[in-house]
Amino acid sequence: MAFTAADVKKLRELSGAGMMDAKKALEETNGDIEAAIDALRAKGLAAVQKKSSRTAAEGLVGVAVEGTKAVAVEVNSETDFVAKNEQFQDFVRKTTAVALGLGGDDIEALKAAAYPDGGTVMDKLTNNVATIGENQQVRRMKTVSVSQGVVVPYMHNAAAPNLGKIGVLVALESEANPEVLTGLGKQLAMHIAAAFPLALDADGLDADLIARERKIAAEKAAESGKPADVQEKMVDGAIKKFAKENALLSQIFVIDGKTTIADVVAQAAKDAGSAIVLKDYVRFQLGEGIEKEESDFAAEVAAAVAG
Structure with missing residues (x-):
């Protein structure tokens, strides 16, 4: 097992998934948290994707x-x-x-x-x-x-x-x-x-990010068991939805909850x-994209006293 209890805890916090689902995802991805998040999302078990916050x-x-x-x-x-x-x-x-x-x-x-x-x-x-x-x-x-x-x-x-x-x-x-x-x-x-x-707009979204979302959407569509042409439409629809929700000009204005930013x-x-x-x-x-190691304060104090 290439992960720890702290990794399971972190994955649960990032994904909103249950403990056993998080543990299984880490087992399947050999401890890769990013890949585990994608796996959970593909199965519909992740409540949210990883955010900079x-x-x-x-x-x-x-x-x-x-x-x-x-x-x-x-x-x-x-x-x-x-x-x-x-x-x-x-x-x-x-x-x-x-x-x-x-x-x-x-x-x-x-x-x-x-x-x-x-x-x-x-x-x-x-x-x-x-x-x-x-x-x-x-x-x-x-x-x-x-x-x-x-x-x-x-x-x-x-x-x-x-x-x-x-x-x-x-x-x-x-x-x-x-x-x-x-x-x-x-x-x-x-x-x-x-x-x-x-x-700013859909064309400006990172190509690697879109490819990642397309892969997740394809896995979800495949699990539906529907015909290939229907699955393809499901994937295209998911990507359009993702682009609309994440490109500034097509986002819904948070102040009124109904108008796009472009409008x-x-x-x-x-x-x-x-x-x-x-x-x-x-x-x-602040800190967007940076992972900061979590420290065990009690252990650090104990180590300092022992030293």
Whole structure:
């Protein structure tokens, strides 16, 4: 058996499956949690697919806007305690400002860029690790801009101005009144924070992700025992549903529960008397995609005492 009781517990938390179902899935996949989740979903036993909100990495997301350009940056730390440290917050704030001036999404270029207090961003990070005594990482950045219009920032669970756990940027290309665009952008940003879209539109969804969903849908269809042509339609329908639910423009607006985001933007443009294009967005959730090891605090204390 290539897995532990902790793996079973983790799979249950991620999938919502029962203990025996989780254990059997891990046995079938030789302890591969990702594959076990897919197997449970194919059997209809997983309540939810793995979400980034299940991760446990700490730190802060920073956002900064200047004119029609904005950037989001994620900086990780080992504990939430450090994320509340003023020295760490100051570093994230200044690094985000550097990223805004730099543009793009090249994290290595950001690390090598000049830091306001001297040296490079990486130099300052190294110094912080030494003085704070905890590992830290400048993980990712993304810049969005428009030629005319606004880029609206939104921070969910803010720890300080423009610093928090979920940072969102919404880029609206338009000649409409900036105040109108900002109001629309704020509503769209709150939707994005809550609904977790995976791409702006269906064409932007990751090809590997679609292939994975298609495989799961095919396994479910095969279990139905229906004719091959019917199974094919079932798979196509499942993929269309997945794309609709995960592409921003086709998602249902969380504020009214009935209108698609594309229609929300279209109606706003009609009301404003000017075309509005939702050009791009950013949604950075702290720790997204990072797995953090769970520690046994009692065992650690016992080990320290024994040492």
